[in-house]
Amino acid sequence: MKFSQALKMAMVALKGNKMRSFLTMLGIIIGVLAVTLLISVVQGATGEITGQIEGLGSNLLQVSMMSPTDTYLTTEDMRELEKSEFIQGATGIVSKGADVKGGTETESYTVEGVENRYQVITGQVISLGHFITDIDVAEHTYNAVVGTNVATDLFGIEDCIGNEIDIMGYDFTIIGVLEESDTMLANKDDTVIIPLITAQRLFDDKEFGTLYVSATTKENVDIAEEITDDFLIKELGDDEGYRIINQNMIIDVMNEVMSIMTILLSGIAAISLLVGGIGIMNIMLVSVTERTREIGVRKAIGAQKSDILTQFLIEAVVLCVLGGLIGIGLSYIGLEVIGLAMGISMSMSASTILLSVGFSALIGVVFGIYPANKAANLRPIDALRYE
Numbered sequence: 001m002k003f004s005q006a007l008k009m010a011m012v013a014l015k016g017n018k019m020r021s022f023l024t025m026l027g028i029i030i031g032v033l034a035v036t037l038l039i040s041v042v043q044g045a046t047g048e049i050t051g052q053i054e055g056l057g058s059n060l061l062q063v064s065m066m067s068p069t070d071t072y073l074t075t076e077d078m079r080e081l082e083k084s085e086f087i088q089g090a091t092g093i094v095s096k097g098a099d100v101k102g103g104t105e106t107e108s109y110t111v112e113g114v115e116n117r118y119q120v121i122t123g124q125v126i127s128l129g130h131f132i133t134d135i136d137v138a139e140h141t142y143n144a145v146v147g148t149n150v151a152t153d154l155f156g157i158e159d160c161i162g163n164e165i166d167i168m169g170y171d172f173t174i175i176g177v178l179e180e181s182d183t184m185l186a187n188k189d190d191t192v193i194i195p196l197i198t199a200q201r202l203f204d205d206k207e208f209g210t211l212y213v214s215a216t217t218k219e220n221v222d223i224a225e226e227i228t229d230d231f232l233i234k235e236l237g238d239d240e241g242y243r244i245i246n247q248n249m250i251i252d253v254m255n256e257v258m259s260i261m262t263i264l265l266s267g268i269a270a271i272s273l274l275v276g277g278i279g280i281m282n283i284m285l286v287s288v289t290e291r292t293r294e295i296g297v298r299k300a301i302g303a304q305k306s307d308i309l310t311q312f313l314i315e316a317v318v319l320c321v322l323g324g325l326i327g328i329g330l331s332y333i334g335l336e337v338i339g340l341a342m343g344i345s346m347s348m349s350a351s352t353i354l355l356s357v358g359f360s361a362l363i364g365v366v367f368g369i370y371p372a373n374k375a376a377n378l379r380p381i382d383a384l385r386y387e
Contacts, residue, residue, distance in 0.1 A: 028273065035355075036331040086224045089121045093208060101154075109147075111194060111199065114199075140198040146178070149189040273359060323360060
């Protein structure tokens with residue numbers, strides 16, 4: 001018997017019991033829906049977080065200073081570090097939480113003292129006005145750049161250039177507003193940025209809390225990290241007073257964690273597919289019993305064992321594949337809803353679709369082979385006598 005003829009007969013048999021066929025497919029639908037949703041959501045979240053990290057600069061190193069004693073690093077030390085052919089820029093910042101008053105409003109924000117090169121190294125974007133200049137640092141002026149939340153909280157509008165804010169009793173003029181951040185990482189929406197020397201005098205603290213070092217290229221990040229590490233050990237005398245954060249290392253660790261999560265979640269969701277497969281086998285066994293006389297008639301008129309086996313096996317596979325396709329369709333709808341709710345672009349990869357369809361077909365074969373084999377092994381005389 002031709003495959004096309006077997007497929008046609010299988011479809012006719014399934015249409016004859018539409019409700020039972022749908023309920024049988026339900027386990028596969030739920031299983032595929034769970035697998036594809038979980039895999040796609042994890043992939044979408046991974047892509048979003050990776051994009052945020054790469055948006056900070058794939059060649060960026062962040063050094064958190066944790067030494068309990070004074071480190072006495074200076075801007076001259078940063079210029080010395082920049083002499084390396086693998087390092088494009090290096091800068092340090094001082095920061096402190098402080099109450100900031102603007103108009104009639106007072107809020108607490110992070111105040112950072114920076115150099116002009118901080119903007120280039122960290123990729124900060126100005127939406128209005130301009131950033132802190134070298135002159136601002138050299139002349140230790142009382143100018144400030146604010147995040148969008150600071151502007152709207154204190155003045156009700158983003159365009160607050162020229163307005164004054166009070167920080168620890170000193171008046172600062174706003175010369176720039178940072179572009180609103182679209183990432184949770186390195187978010188500066190609630191930050192006030194002032195000239196480095198001004199901040200050091202205002203806080204009576206010359207110690208850098210954080211260093212930012214940019215490598216010349218993404219490929220040179222690891223070399224730049226080694227150079228920075230050697231430099232800090234030489235300057236500080238030990239390697240316990242700081243921690244270097246490599247963006248590429250973060251991405252690698254995150255991808256590894258997400259891969260493990262994908263495997264675990266997929267394994268859990270795959271249990272639903274196995275349960276659906278058991279349901280398929282159960283219904284196919286019922287179908288074999290119901291159609292025993294039909295099988296006997298077909299064998300009596302010349303149908304081979306392979307013909308019966310093929311027909312029932314195709315029925316099981318069709319049920320599973322149709323259930324898988326419906327599950328994938330529902331997953332598309334689910335991803336749209338989840339994407340809108342989370343504000344993340346969600347999509348289903350071709351590999352996820354192929355995996356789902358392939359696994360569904362495999363479930364059909366594995367759990368359909370026993371009922372199909374049982375039907376194929378029925379003796380014609382016994383089948384014809386069955387009532």
